[in-house]
Amino acid sequence: xxxxxxxxxxxxxxxxxxxxxxxxxxxxxxxxxxxxxxxxxxxxxxxxxxxxxxxxxxxxxxxxxxxxxxxxxxxxxxxxxxxxxxxxxxxxxxxxxxxxxxxxxxxxxxxxxxxxxxxxxxxxxxxxxxxxxxxxxxxxxxxxxxxxxxxxxxxxxxxxxxxxxxxxxxxxxxxxxxxxxxxxxxxxxxxxxxxxxxxxxxxxxxxxxxxxxxxxxxxxxxxxxxxxxxxxxxxxxxxxxxxxxxxxxxxxxxxxxxxxxxxxxxxxxxxxxxxxxxxxxxxxxxxxxxxxxxxxxxxxxxxxxxxxxxxxxxxxxxxxxxxxxxxxxxxxxxxxxxxxxxxxxxxxxxxxxxxxxxx
Amino acid sequence: xxxxxxxxxxxxxxxxxxxxxxxxxxxxxxxxxxxxxxxxxxxxxxxxxxxxxxxxxxxxxxxxxxxxxxxxxxxxxxxxxxxxxxxxxxxxxxxxxxxxxxxxxxxxxxxxxxxxxxxxxxxxxxxxxxxxxxxxxxxxxxxxxxxxxxxxxxxxxxxxxxxxxxxxxxxxxxxxxxxxxxxxxxxxxxxxxxxxxxxxxxxxxxxxxxxxxxxxxxxxxxxxxxxxxxxxxxxxxxxxxxxxxxxxxxxxxxxxxxxxxxxxxxxxxxxxxxxxxxxxxxxxxxxxxxxxxxxxxxxxxxxxxxxxxxxxxxxxxxxxxxxxxxxxxxxxxxxxxxxxxxxxxxxxxxxxxxxxxxxxxxxxxxxxxxxxxxxxxxxxxxxxxxxxxxxxxxxxx
Numbered sequence: 233x234x235x236x237x238x239x240x241x242x243x244x245x246x247x248x249x250x251x252x253x254x255x256x257x258x259x260x261x262x263x264x265x266x267x268x269x270x271x272x273x274x275x276x277x278x279x280x281x282x283x284x285x286x287x288x289x290x291x292x293x294x295x296x297x298x299x300x301x302x303x304x305x306x307x308x309x310x311x312x313x314x315x316x317x318x319x320x321x322x323x324x325x326x327x328x329x330x331x332x333x334x335x336x337x338x339x340x341x342x343x344x345x346x347x348x349x350x351x352x353x354x355x356x357x358x359x360x361x362x363x364x365x366x367x368x369x370x371x372x373x374x375x376x377x378x379x380x381x382x383x384x385x386x387x388x389x390x391x392x393x394x395x396x397x398x399x400x401x402x403x404x405x406x407x408x409x410x411x412x413x414x415x416x417x418x419x420x421x422x423x424x425x426x427x428x429x430x431x432x433x434x435x436x437x438x439x440x441x442x443x444x445x446x447x448x449x450x451x452x453x454x455x456x457x458x459x460x461x462x463x464x465x466x467x468x469x470x471x472x473x474x475x476x477x478x479x480x481x482x483x484x485x486x487x488x489x490x491x492x493x494x495x496x497x498x499x500x501x502x503x504x505x506x507x508x509x510x511x512x513x514x515x516x517x518x519x520x521x522x523x524x525x526x527x528x529x530x531x532x533x534x535x536x537x538x539x540x541x542x543x544x545x546x547x548x549x550x551x552x553x554x555x556x557x558x559x560x561x562x563x564x565x566x567x568x569x570x571x572x573x574x575x576x577x578x579x580x581x582x583x584x585x586x587x588x589x590x591x
Numbered sequence: 592x593x594x595x596x597x598x599x600x601x602x603x604x605x606x607x608x609x610x611x612x613x614x615x616x617x618x619x620x621x622x623x624x625x626x627x628x629x630x631x632x633x634x635x636x637x638x639x640x641x642x643x644x645x646x647x648x649x650x651x652x653x654x655x656x657x658x659x660x661x662x663x664x665x666x667x668x669x670x671x672x673x674x675x676x677x678x679x680x681x682x683x684x685x686x687x688x689x690x691x692x693x694x695x696x697x698x699x700x701x702x703x704x705x706x707x708x709x710x711x712x713x714x715x716x717x718x719x720x721x722x723x724x725x726x727x728x729x730x731x732x733x734x735x736x737x738x739x740x741x742x743x744x745x746x747x748x749x750x751x752x753x754x755x756x757x758x759x760x761x762x763x764x765x766x767x768x769x770x771x772x773x774x775x776x777x778x779x780x781x782x783x784x785x786x787x788x789x790x791x792x793x794x795x796x797x798x799x800x801x802x803x804x805x806x807x808x809x810x811x812x813x814x815x816x817x818x819x820x821x822x823x824x825x826x827x828x829x830x831x832x833x834x835x836x837x838x839x840x841x842x843x844x845x846x847x848x849x850x851x852x853x854x855x856x857x858x859x860x861x862x863x864x865x866x867x868x869x870x871x872x873x874x875x876x877x878x879x880x881x882x883x884x885x886x887x888x889x890x891x892x893x894x895x896x897x898x899x900x901x902x903x904x905x906x907x908x909x910x911x912x913x914x915x916x917x918x919x920x921x922x923x924x925x926x927x928x929x930x931x932x933x934x935x936x937x938x939x940x941x942x943x944x945x946x947x948x949x950x951x952x953x954x955x956x957x958x959x960x961x962x963x964x965x966x967x968x969x970x971x972x973x974x975x976x977x978x979x980x981x982x983x984x985x986x987x988x
Contacts, residue, residue: 248770319754
C-alpha cells in the first residue's frame, strides 16, 4: 500500500496576496480617489495615476459550479483571471483596460447577470438558506429574493434613488445576516408556540438546557408518563425558536401560522447618523410561494414612497426620522397596531416621552 | 440523473424574470448530480407544504475538528434518499473575497467530485458554502481542500471565520490594513476556530472606516472600525469643482454633518475637527476633495449580535483609538483576555454582549484590564442603583 500523505489541518485560509491583481499590488494602500462613471462600475485612481476598474454584477448567491466556471471564463477573458465577491453576494470583475468594460457588461447580460448595485442604488438582497437547507426557517429565502429583485431590478441597474437602499432577508429570528440594521428587512416569523413531542424529548434533549434557553422563562419541567419533559407557558412564549435550536423535539414550523414580517429604517454605517436597528412596519404577511405577491407589493410600495419623498442622501430611517413615524404610517397606509408597540425589555425607552409630535 | 424527475411547477415559475435565478442554478447542478436533482424535489415539496423539510443536524465533521461542517438531514428521506444526509461544509474564504480563477476552479472541481455541485458565494459570515454532501464524503473533500490550500471555517461555539472589507486593496478610505489583520487574526486563532471551547459563537469583523461595509457593528462580537486622528484632508479646489459640477455642498454635505462642524461660503470649506465625529459622510460625498486625517488607527467595539437569545445588540466602544499595524499585538492580547473571561464565566449560548449586560460593563472592564472611559458610554448612568464592593465600619473601641 502506498504511503498516505500527512493529513493537513489548521492551515487556515490561503493568503489573499496571491489573489491580488498586479494593479492592486502596485497601488495597495495608495489609492487617491474613486468615481462611479456609470451604474455598476467603479474607477479607483491611485496616487501613481494607475486606474482600476470594477464591474459589479448581481448573483443569486446560490451558484452551481457550472455557473462559477462561466464567471471564471469571463474573468479570464477580461480581467487576467482576477475577480472578487462582495459582502452582499455580488461578483466584482477587476479590470485595468476600460475598453473591456462594455464587452464584459454585454457578455454578463448574455449570461443573465445584471450590472449595478453601486452608489444610490439597491444592492443585492442579503439572505441565507431558507427552505433550501435550514431546519428553523419560517419562510423561504431565495424565492422571496428572486421575486423581489425581479420587481426591483431597475433600482439595481440604475442610480435613481435618493440614497443607498439596503434590503435583507432572514428566514427566522436567528437572523443569519444582519437583517436587523437594514433600510427594509424581511423577517420570517413563527406565530405559535412549539409543539412538544413528550415521547421524544427525554431521549434527545437536556431538560435544564431547554429551560435555560428561553428568554421569557416560558418553559417549565413537567413529568409525563413517568418521563421528564417540558411544557411551554403559551402566554409567555413569543415563538423565537431558541428552545427548538437546543431541542429538536419541540419544533415550531407551521404552514398556517408561519409567515413574514417587514421592518424599516435600519442602518449599518455611521455616515450622518448612527447605526440603527430596523423597526416593525408590517407584522405579518403570509407565505405564498412561489412569488409571495403580498411581500413584493408591500416592499415595492415602501421603496416607492421613500424614493418619492426623501431628500438626497436620506436613507429610509433618516427620512422617517425627519417626517415622523405618524406621517410614515399615513403615507404608506400601513395600519399601526398593538404589535407595533414594544413590550420586551426596556420598552419604555421606545415610548414618546415628550410632546415633540410632528404633524 | 433519474428517469422520471418530479415536476416542479412552482419552482419553474422562478426561472422567469430578469434577476438571475437560483432555480436555474439548482437545475444546472442537477443535470449531473442526483443530490441536487432531489434537492429540487424537496424544495418543491416545501413550496407546496409551505414548511421546511430539514431536520436538525447531528454532530458530523472531519476528524480532529468540532466545527466547519453543518450537519443536515432530510425529514422525508424515504422520498428523497439522495439527500437523507445533506451536510454543508464551510470553507474559510481568502480575506476580501479575492480569487484567481485558477483557485476558484479548483474549489469547483473538488465540490463537483465530492458534493452536490451547489455553493453559496458566500455565507453571511463570509465562508464559501459548499452546499450538500453525505457524511462519507466529508473526509475526502477535506483532504482535497487542504491539498488545494483551503481550510474549513468556523461553526458552533467557536471563534467564527473573521471577515473584512476590501480595505487598502482598493479603497482610499481604509484607515488600516483590513486584509492583513483578518488573515493574521484567523491564523492566530486557528485552534479556537476549529475546536469549540466557548459559551457560544464569537465573531470578529474588520471595516476600514466608519462606513462599515462588512456590517461589523451590527454583527460582530468584536468589531474593528478604521478611524483617524487629526484634521480631515481638504483640497479646496476640488471642493469648488464639486460645487461647480452641481453639488449642493451646503445642503447635502454641511447640513448633514452630525456635529454641524462644517461651513461653506461658496469658496472655502471649513471643518472644526475638534467636534468632527469622523462619520465619513462628507468624504463619501466628495471623494476627490476630502480624505481621512493623517494619524490612522482603529476603534474597537464589543458585543454586536442578532436577536437570539435576549435581543439584538450593536457593538459598543471598548477602545476609542488604537494604533493598528501588524502584528496587531495589542488587540490579539485583548481578545485573548476577553475570550478567557467570557469563556470562563459565560453561560451556555450567552454571547459576550449579553454576558456584559449580565455582569456589568464596569466589572467586565476590570476583568479584562481596561480602564473605564467616557468614550464607552453615551452618557453616565441615570439610575441611582450603584453597587459598591467595600463598606466602612466603625472600629470597635
